Amino acid sequence: MTDGNLTSAEENVIERIEAADVDFLRLQFTDILGTVKNVSVPARQAEKAFTEGIYFDGSSIEGFVRIQESDMRLVPDPETFAILPWRRTEDSAAARMICDVYDTSTGDPFEGDPRYVLKQALERADDLGYTVSAAPEPEFFMFEEDEDGRATTETADHGGYFDLAPKDLASDVRRDIIYGLEDMDFEIEASHHEVARGQYEINFEYDDALTTADNVGTFRTVVRAIAAEHDLHATFMPKPIPKINGSGMHTHLSLMTEDGENAFHDEGDEFNLSETAHSFLAGILEHAPAITAVANPTVNSYKRLVPGYEAPVYVAWSDRNRSALIRKPAARVPAASRIELRSPDPSCNPYLAIAVMIHAGLDGIEKDLEAPDPVRENIYEFDEQKREEYGIETLPSNLGAAVDALEEDEAIYEALGDHVAPKFVEAKRQEFEEYLVDVSQWELDRYLETF
Structure with a gap:
């Protein structure tokens, strides 16, 4: 029984907890680097979590607060309640809420919470009369484990793009992952083997941007947990194997008006894109270098963003080919008109990445930016002179250059907020500096006995 101070959604969660014999709740959130954290509490604490929140030490979380200001409070979103399928038994279950x-100290939302940063972006869109829909396409690898249970880079199969069993030996694992996701209320659109061996993609349906960001974190958790049940290690590292395609997270975006119409669609336009869509697209192109620091946030991300491996490194858009940074996918119905940003990878913090995409696009709308002409040729085949002729720039080539671009881009830096922006930059600068002073196995193999 509850004390009557709960909302109907919260009361519904209490009822579901009792009906499913849930004994523990995982209260989840993310740090600024996108790592999912959780505080586990007995399920009987659910009502207290809703009415009072659950306190934790924020000083131990990457990029949160200093030790002298460490008390933070978690307030669960009842709309995110889901039972964890891999923790369910005949007489008990575990569930999570984001x-x-x-x-x-203030009782206000914490400015360093990435979910709050995304909510601020959505408020900006709302002020302009829009809601934001998004759909990511996170790719991942699955590797075998060694006898000690540690990850190797030996792939679970040797299939290729859209291959079937027996080459795609991990299809049973993907099936179990899909069942697990569906148990957590995901609506799966498609699943297939990707281009590289041991690489896969599972697509889930378009949704509002906040739900989508929540879903990316959940997706990564489910994939890893169910892969582990099959003695496999799933990784969202952008480029775990040299000289083959890396893993991306192409992200589809569109705006909806207050009356439910797709603000990106215009039947009279050559590309079926409205002026709003063209300006939004232009804003993303304008801010692409700074977005890259957030959407491609690791040193390893830039091993994927190199020409020749189907990764989009050229700042251009196209209505028909995948060599450009932004693609306008074919839409069967007006409600499906959208753009696809192809540079993000699945190591990013989804809240921050989607937030900066939204801010960049809205900046384009507010400034009435004009998109350049689409490039319909294969940019991968352009030489430097031809790219200059078309005015096509390239994304930053490493994490250090991307962070430089972020700091120089006032609109995107400020979009992250006064707390997250400097903390994010500090963490990424440190990561890049550690990388620069490290000596790789490649260098040892090439130079140790030569010089």
Whole structure:
């Protein structure tokens, strides 16, 4: 029984907890680097979590607060309640809820919470009369484990793009992953083997941007957990194997008006894109270098973003080919008109990445930016002179250059907020500096006995 202070959604969660014999709740949130954290509490604490929140030490979380201001409060979002399929038994279950983080000293939402950063972007869109829909396409690899249970880079199969069993030996694992996702209320659109051996993609349906960002974190958790049940290690590392395609997270975006119409669609336009869509697209192109620091946030991300491996490194858009940074996918119905940003990878913090995409696009709308002409040729085949002729720039070639671009781009830096922006830059600068002073196995193999 509850004390009557709960909302109907919260009361529904209490009922589902009792009906499913849930004994533990995982209250989840992410740090600024996108790592999912959780505080586990007995399910009987659910009502307290809704009405009072659950306190935790924020000083131990990457990029949150200093030790002298460490008390933070988690408030679960009842709409994110889901039972964890791999933790269910005949007489008990575990469930999770995604939380918003609050500052206990002020009682306000914590500015360093990535979910809050995305909500701020959505508020900006709402002020302009739009809601934002998004759909990511996260790719991942599955590798075998060694006798000690540690990850190797030996792939679970040797299939290729859209291959079937027996080459795609991990199809049973993908099936179990899909069942697990569906148990957590995902609506799966498609699943297939990707281009590289041991690489896969599972697509879930378009949704509002906040739900989509929540779903990316859940997706990564489910994939890893169910792969582990099959003695496999799933990784969202962008480029775990040299000289083959890496893993991306192409992200589809569109705006909807207050009356439910797709603000990106215009039947009279050559590309069926409205002026709003053209300006949104132009904004993303304008801010692409800074977006890259957030959407491709690891040193390894830039091993994927190189020409020749189907990765989009050229700042251009196209209505028909995949060599450009932004693609306008074919839409069967007006409601499906959207753009696809192809550069993000699945190591990113989905809240921050989607937030900066939205801010960049809205900046384009507010400034009435004009998109350049689409490039319909294969940019991968252009030489430098031809790219200059078309005015096509390239994305930053490493994490250091991307962070430089972020710091120089006032609109995107400010979009991350006064707390997240400097903390994110500090963490990424440190990562890049550690990389620069490291000596790789490649260098040892090439130079140790030569010089």
